[in-house]
Amino acid sequence: MFEVIVLRTKELILHTAVTLFNEQGTGKVSTNHIATSAQMSPGNLYYHFKNKEEIIRAILDQMYAKWHPIWSLPDDIQVTLEDLRSRLLLNFEILWEYRFFYREAIALLQADAELKQKHQQMMESRMLDQEAFIGRFVQSGVLQFNHGVDNHRQLFTAGWIVATNWLGFLEMNGVTVDSARLQEGLELILSIIKPYIAIHAGEGNSYDHIEKKLSED
Amino acid sequence: MFEVIVLRTKELILHTAVTLFNEQGTGKVSTNHIATSAQMSPGNLYYHFKNKEEIIRAILDQMYAKWHPIWSLPDDIQVTLEDLRSRLLLNFEILWEYRFFYREAIALLQADAELKQKHQQMMESRMLDQEAFIGRFVQSGVLQFNHGVDNHRQLFTAGWIVATNWLGFLEMNGVTVDSARLQEGLELILSIIKPYIAIHAGEGNSYDHIEKKLSED
């Protein structure tokens, strides 16, 4: 019961901070703003977190924890394009939930060396997870590359960059983000790999059935 | 001569500000820092610029001015893949020169409605310029799309996002940016459109000559 209160306060602070950071950016949101918004004294906020940096770190820890389960799937399951779609959508959700970070990531990482190191570690393991995920498509024949000609490493990187920055792209253009926009980003990423999606025998040289597959919700 | 001095001071301020913003971010760089670094009094800085926002706006005006000539080419010239490469490199150079902005763009635009509007206008016209540029490839047959099947709008958007965020991607991963990295980003973008680059008759079904073309420096 004691524990519950602790968690509540800590989580209340983190939740409030994320909301304000997303709304106004970390620079404009002071620790006093967070405390006031969470209806507590500044002293209490500092009782739970040593400083602003630590709040940001704790937020990112929350975020990191949400990523791993998305891209790491049991080995014995056959992944489909539908799996890719659903993972990308979950990915977008996290990116949106913590969008303040992606808007200021370089500055934030520059200001906190410890965070930078941790972040790069997390990114590395996330990339490995995602590459392994993609690797399954190649193995299962859903994706086909001409060895020595097609660089699937490049396509993967391009897809990664688009996935990470799609929401920011919308925001910079003043576009309101909604689920339709997330779908749009998803199609965008799939459009990069579309030429490499295998055409099953007997289906002719038409992309139609894939088109159908890609645009299903 | 009078004018010249005015311009010099203004430009000195802008140049100093860009350098410091790139190094430390707009949040950490105060107007007094800029003045000190430019070896002038804060009063003088404020004589030339109404406030910090106006400095940032002036910097972005400089940046906007550099973009237009890159993507707007005379109509009668036949564009080649080599032209695309060189334009993209020039693009990267601008992105690098004003990288502070791309690192904090959303926050900066959120904080300054006037700037936001201007920026979106600039982006729109830049997109039109670039789309027109790409359009020429399609017209000239260098790029081939299956109407109704391939969405070249999507590919263009994906390419744009990758182009705009490639440097940030490197920075976030702690990679030092140099000309080799710019090349790498360039190949990345080209890899997206590679499947749509036309194979000239008589050249067989090999991608070899394109490979050669893409990897030329």
Place this chain on the structure above:
Amino acid sequence: MFEVIVLRTKELILHTAVTLFNEQGTGKVSTNHIATSAQMSPGNLYYHFKNKEEIIRAILDQMYAKWHPIWSLPDDIQVTLEDLRSRLLLNFEILWEYRFFYREAIALLQADAELKQKHQQMMESRMLDQEAFIGRFVQSGVLQFNHGVDNHRQLFTAGWIVATNWLGFLEMNGVTVDSARLQEGLELILSIIKPYIAIHAGEGNSYDHIEKKLSED
């Protein structure tokens, strides 16, 4: 058994506080630091002491209690220079044990009128004790003063000041305090009264035997 625990906690707090005060000064040591260092909650600390002032008062009470037995000797005992030496050494030990107080005494007394009054009372009675102690030397003929010429009151005050401030003098000069230094301070005090130490008949006009006496450990 109940009582024992109370005493233990109280004494643990006092002991911890003295250690931290000596290390960092009363200003830098918060009640929370004391509680953390003593491995208890701040609430518990405040259960035992009303506030920080009261902790300091209790510490000084401990100190005062240690002084009385040093300088008050049974009347029927003949005091020697050796007694003076040993008392001064014990004196130094107390001064060192509670050195934080002597470093900040004036500020501490100024901030707490009650403490100030108590302290001055204690000092007065200590001075009386010490003067009585010295008086015995005069009575016993070990010290000889020319009445009306030599002001032994002054010599006593000078000795007192040197005794009280010798450790601070070392600290201010960055000298590490060890037992050799305590000896040194002791000799310093004795050097003030050396001219008044009586030369026994038959010992010539040499100071040699006194020299020997003074430098014995």
Place this chain on the structure above:
Amino acid sequence: MFEVIVLRTKELILHTAVTLFNEQGTGKVSTNHIATSAQMSPGNLYYHFKNKEEIIRAILDQMYAKWHPIWSLPDDIQVTLEDLRSRLLLNFEILWEYRFFYREAIALLQADAELKQKHQQMMESRMLDQEAFIGRFVQSGVLQFNHGVDNHRQLFTAGWIVATNWLGFLEMNGVTVDSARLQEGLELILSIIKPYIAIHAGEGNSYDHIEKKLSED
């Protein structure tokens, strides 16, 4: 004229700080208190001094500057006991003017390594000055020591400690400091060296004339 204003503000800050520090101690006096008391904004105080430490350093620099001329006399002048008296009085005045420092010296030096180093340097050169000053008495025969028996080094150190701590001794005992008290401290110091003041031939074995000399104002 510009310079004058600068000096005035800086000196106003230092003067106000010394006054408040002497009254309440450095711990209780915040930079905001100083600014308010000096009738300026906190910002302006920080325009002139980087931080509180720097204010304290500047104050001590003022103090150090006042010491040197006191104890360094031209070589060709014959120093008298009267010179010693007047120097000691000037010394007391400085100690009184900056008494806050002597009350908290160890804590202040511990908190600022740079200050500590400078202070110890200053103390060393001050000791040399003073020792040289005393040396003249020995040379001129005013003071006589039995070599190998009397340790005049010790007497000097004792005198130094008494001189430095006389005012603190008064304060701790709740005694108001006035010029009579300064005289008293002076006599105290002289009482230590009295046995070594030479008796001129023909003046008998009485200390009377010296007594007269020592107690003159």
Place this chain on the structure above:
DNA sequence: TATGAATGAGAATTCATTCAT
């Protein structure tokens, strides 16, 4: 006795900006 979350005043410091010269 003891815990530990919570308070809120206040400390040091920064910064965009103004203004008299």
Place this chain on the structure above:
DNA sequence: GATGAATGAATTCTCATTCAT
């Protein structure tokens, strides 16, 4: 055009202390 002293609100963070449990 240029200087630099001055402002005052805001920011981060600390700390003695309280109180429900």
